[in-house]
Amino acid sequence: MEIIETIGLTKEFRDFWGRVKARALDNLNLKVNRGEIFGLLGPNGSGKTTTIKLLLGLLFPTAGKIKVLGKSPRHVENKKYIGFLPEETYLYPYQTAEEALLFYGRLFGLKHTICKKRVQDLLEMVGLTKAQKRPLKEYSKGMARRIGIAQALINDPDLIFLDEPTTGLDPIGTKEIKDLILHLKNCGKTIVLCSHLLADVEDICDRIAIVYGGKIRCEGTVAGLLTAPQRTQIVVDNLSDATIQEITQWLQSRQIPASIEKPRERLETYFLRVIQEARLQDTPTSGAEAGKIVADFFKQPNLGSLSEPSNPVLQELLEQKLTHPSPEPIAQPLPTTTNTVLQQLVQPAIEKASIPESSTSIANPSQENIQQEVLNELLAKGKGKK
Amino acid sequence: MSNILAIAYKLFQEARQSHTLVFFTVLMLLLLPFFPINLKSDDTLKSQIQLAITYSLILISMMLYLVSIFFSTYSFTQELKSKQYYLVDVKPVGRWQFFYGKFLGIALFNAIMLIILSMIGYCMIAYLGNQKQPDDPSNLEEIWISYRSISPEVPYTRINALVLEEYQKMKQENRLSSEYTEDEHWDRIRKKLEVKLQHIAPSFSKVWQFKAFPLELRDSSNKLRLRYRLFSTESGLGFLCKVRWEIGRGNSQYIWEDRIKPGEFHEFNVPCSVINVDGIAEVRFVHTDPNAGLIYFPLSDGLEILYPAEPFWLNYVKALLLIYLLSCFLIAIGLFASTFLSFAVSLFFGFFILLLGVSASFVEEITAGSFSQQNIWKWLSSISLQFIFIFVPNFDAYSQNEILASARVVEWRVIWDSIWNILFIRGGILSGLGCLIFQRREIGKPML
Ligand SMILES: Nc1ncnc2c1ncn2[C@@H]1O[C@H](COP(=O)(O)OP(=O)(O)OP(=O)(O)O)[C@@H](O)[C@H]1O
Numbered sequence: 001m002e003i004i005e006t007i008g009l010t011k012e013f014r015d016f017w018g019r020v021k022a023r024a025l026d027n028l029n030l031k032v033n034r035g036e037i038f039g040l041l042g043p044n045g046s047g048k049t050t051t052i053k054l055l056l057g058l059l060f061p062t063a064g065k066i067k068v069l070g071k072s073p074r075h076v077e078n079k080k081y082i083g084f085l086p087e088e089t090y091l092y093p094y095q096t097a098e099e100a101l102l103f104y105g106r107l108f109g110l111k112h113t114i115c116k117k118r119v120q121d122l123l124e125m126v127g128l129t130k131a132q133k134r135p136l137k138e139y140s141k142g143m144a145r146r147i148g149i150a151q152a153l154i155n156d157p158d159l160i161f162l163d164e165p166t167t168g169l170d171p172i173g174t175k176e177i178k179d180l181i182l183h184l185k186n187c188g189k190t191i192v193l194c195s196h197l198l199a200d201v202e203d204i205c206d207r208i209a210i211v212y213g214g215k216i217r218c219e220g221t222v223a224g225l226l227t228a229p230q231r232t233q234i235v236v237d238n239l240s241d242a243t244i245q246e247i248t249q250w251l252q253s254r255q256i257p258a259s260i261e262k263p264r265e266r267l268e269t270y271f272l273r274v275i276q277e278a279r280l281q282d283t284p285t286s287g288a289e290a291g292k293i294v295a296d297f298f299k300q301p302n303l304g305s306l307s308e309p310s311n312p313v314l315q316e317l318l319e320q321k322l323t324h325p326s327p328e329p330i331a332q333p334l335p336t337t338t339n340t341v342l343q344q345l346v347q348p349a350i351e352k353a354s355i356p357e358s359s360t361s362i363a364n365p366s367q368e369n370i371q372q373e374v375l376n377e378l379l380a381k382g383k384g385k386k
Numbered sequence: 387m388s389n390i391l392a393i394a395y396k397l398f399q400e401a402r403q404s405h406t407l408v409f410f411t412v413l414m415l416l417l418l419p420f421f422p423i424n425l426k427s428d429d430t431l432k433s434q435i436q437l438a439i440t441y442s443l444i445l446i447s448m449m450l451y452l453v454s455i456f457f458s459t460y461s462f463t464q465e466l467k468s469k470q471y472y473l474v475d476v477k478p479v480g481r482w483q484f485f486y487g488k489f490l491g492i493a494l495f496n497a498i499m500l501i502i503l504s505m506i507g508y509c510m511i512a513y514l515g516n517q518k519q520p521d522d523p524s525n526l527e528e529i530w531i532s533y534r535s536i537s538p539e540v541p542y543t544r545i546n547a548l549v550l551e552e553y554q555k556m557k558q559e560n561r562l563s564s565e566y567t568e569d570e571h572w573d574r575i576r577k578k579l580e581v582k583l584q585h586i587a588p589s590f591s592k593v594w595q596f597k598a599f600p601l602e603l604r605d606s607s608n609k610l611r612l613r614y615r616l617f618s619t620e621s622g623l624g625f626l627c628k629v630r631w632e633i634g635r636g637n638s639q640y641i642w643e644d645r646i647k648p649g650e651f652h653e654f655n656v657p658c659s660v661i662n663v664d665g666i667a668e669v670r671f672v673h674t675d676p677n678a679g680l681i682y683f684p685l686s687d688g689l690e691i692l693y694p695a696e697p698f699w700l701n702y703v704k705a706l707l708l709i710y711l712l713s714c715f716l717i718a719i720g721l722f723a724s725t726f727l728s729f730a731v732s733l734f735f736g737f738f739i740l741l742l743g744v745s746a747s748f749v750e751e752i753t754a755g756s757f758s759q760q761n762i763w764k765w766l767s768s769i770s771l772q773f774i775f776i777f778v779p780n781f782d783a784y785s786q787n788e789i790l791a792s793a794r795v796v797e798w799r800v801i802w803d804s805i806w807n808i809l810f811i812r813g814g815i816l817s818g819l820g821c822l823i824f825q826r827r828e829i830g831k832p833m834l
């Protein structure tokens with residue numbers, strides 16, 4: 001069931017005389033289903049924030065139709081079920097964290113006692129209980145971001161818009177947000193997420209759309225988009241079905257649980273390819289174009305040696321990593337939120353999706369571990385050569 | 387409703403942090419109590435107190451007006467400019483609720499400010515009241531009690547009929563010179579007639595009836611004050627005119643004789659027993675000064691009787707209420723402008739309206755009669771001025787500082803009138819328009 005639907009959504013920005021300054025969205029058709037995490041990707045200025053603003057009624061469409069929760073985005077009552085974290089956290093500098101959250105809670109007409117309780121729970125969740133009496137103007141960017149996230153959840157929303165939620169957050173905060181998003185999904189919430197962190201998007205999104213020049217370049221489930229059906233996982237010469245059968249049987253006879261899958265490429269590679277293709281097609285964009293790697297004025301020749309790895313083996317590996325997609329399938333990380341506060345706070349919107357028990361056939365060591373191991377090995381080799 | 391209250395409440399958090407407002411408040415707290423003590427008037431304590439009353443009211447009202455304009459435009463536009471409103475607009479808060487939340491917040495803030503300032507002002511006036519020296523001739527009772535005035539009935543219908551008659555007569559006899567326009571002829575005839583009705587020749591006398599005194603006044607020990615102004619045809623420099631007043635009839639008649647300066651206001655007290663059983667007081671002026679020539683009482687303010695009606699504090703509260711209502715109008719102006727203008731422009735707009743409102747009497751005076759002018763530009767500008775003054779109330783007419791200082795009662799009628807005309811009609815139209823504009827505004831992009 002669609003929770004968001006846009007048909008032919010177009011947004012042009014005009015100047016005082018009505019001349020078109022920028023066409024931010026061009027005939028955008030978007031569907032977001034209930035209960036999924038939807039990722040909106042695209043380079044800078046591709047129209048992600050504009051889309052979200054239109055979906056929230058902060059901007060009005062030049063053409064096209066929008067339905068959010070079955071109504072116009074300007075329907076005031078509907079906003080009870082919506083949470084929003086803008087790309088920058090716009091808070092009132094003169095309020096303290098606690099006052100700010102209480103204020104936003106009251107805008108939803110929450111009872112004072114409920115509101116107070118929620119505020120404390122949220123502050124605990126984002127780890128700012130101790131700083132709650134300090135004015136927000138003293139907050140660091142990441143701290144303000146955390147308050148932004150807290151305010152987006154104060155009404156226990158069914159539909160949450162997160163515009164680059166992890167900007168300014170430390171790695172732990174980022175991880176916590178990812179866990180939080182997955183937890184919210186398990187509670188039946190729908191989440192629309194904009195992010196430039198492709199690895200994160202890949203990890204948590206069910207479906208994604210890549211936007212460029214105000215148009216959707218591709219859209220689909222992460223698995224569907226990233227699976228390369230023409231290739232086989234095991235890099236051996238082409239195997240017949242019979243052989244695969246044999247291998248499977250052989251594996252089964254040895255009681256090794258395994259599955260043979262089509263290989264996938266990394267989202268990052270895929271993303272870059274889509275944008276590259278779009279640029280080659282000369283699609284007009286009002287946003288950022290392909291930039292130079294380093295600006296001219298600080299390109300200094302004597303720094304050249306620094307920019308390349310001196311270790312030839314390392315360089316070889318880096319090149320390989322860039323050109324060859326990683327072969328291992330990505331296991332959907334399971335939400336392992338242990339934060340009880342968070343679980344209490346976020347009530348299931350529709351029904352609690354049952355968390356599947358971890359029964360992955362082959363337990364893969366996490367990617368970071370592999371990388372670390374390879375690097376260690378390389379360093380040892382390098383020393384040996386010398 | 388809870389979200390309107392939340393928005394209103396937030397304004398107090400904002401005010402707490404606003405340096406401008408803190409500065410204003412501290413300045414007021416300094417100016418209000420200390421300055422008037424050093425005010426120099428004509429040496430009597432009474433006039434010093436009167437000056438202090440006027441001064442405190444002007445100071446409080448100006449403070450309130452400036453804060454209303456500044457705070458409303460600042461807090462509204464700032465929120466839009468720094469995009470904090472994004473987070474409010476995506477909550478279930480209608481734009482109109484935001485507008486009225488702001489209005490309510492600033493109005494409450496103003497109310498608190500008004501209460502604090504007026505208490506300081508009142509204490510200051512009361513303090514001055516206790517400073518009476520034994521040799522000071524002032525009658526301070528005339529300050530702590532406010533008076534209601536009754537003027538003699540002017541037979542306007544009769545005057546109008548007479549003016550018409552005279553005009554037609556002159557027209558028939560072809561005595562209307564082409565020097566004047568139609569309106570000016572009417573004006574001249576009316577003025578002549580009024581002088582004729584109000585003038586008194588030597589050794590003649592004239593009787594006026596003052597009606598509708600409250601009957602309970604008759605038996606009280608209070609005093610009536612007769613306040614008058616006359617002109618004489620012979621008044622040279624330093625000329626003092628002999629006057630004789632006879633008030634009431636029979637054995638309760640009261641007689642007052644004096645020598646006064648023509649052209650200025652004079653007063654004397656009369657016991658309340660001069661009022662008869664029908665609540666009427668008869669006043670007779672006897673022209674006893676053969677050197678004065680003709681004596682003339684202006685129709686508009688030549689003669690009135692003041693009787694004690696209310697305590698001073700009640701009057702003070704009423705005057706403050708009027709100031710408060712005007713400040714609410716300015717809040718509406720500020721918020722209205724903020725819905726489509728930037729901070730600087732809406733602030734400027736607010737100040738412009740304030741200036742127009744304060745100088746309304748003056749502008750009306752200098753543009754009076756320009757309707758009849760043939761010049762299209764003059765006509766256009768006078769039309770647009772008239773149009774502006776439909777919206778901008780005359781601040782002088784509504785805020786009754788003068789009336790309060792001269793110890794008159796501020797009539798409830800004026801307060802109802804200003805609640806209706808300023809708060810409901812003008813404020814309603816402005817906020818309605820403001821909400822409508824705001825509703826159609828795209829919040830998600832910066833202003834032009
Ligand atoms: N108020 C505005 N006036 C004119 N152009 C605008 C306005 N807002 C956005 N745009 C243009 O619309 C396009 C899309 O902007 P948008 O903010 O949606 O990009 P984005 O995808 O969110 O980028 P980023 O990743 O940098 O956040 C850009 O080209 C931008 O210049």
Ligand SMILES: [Mg+2]
Pocket residue numbers: 048049050087163
């Ligand atoms: Mg953006």
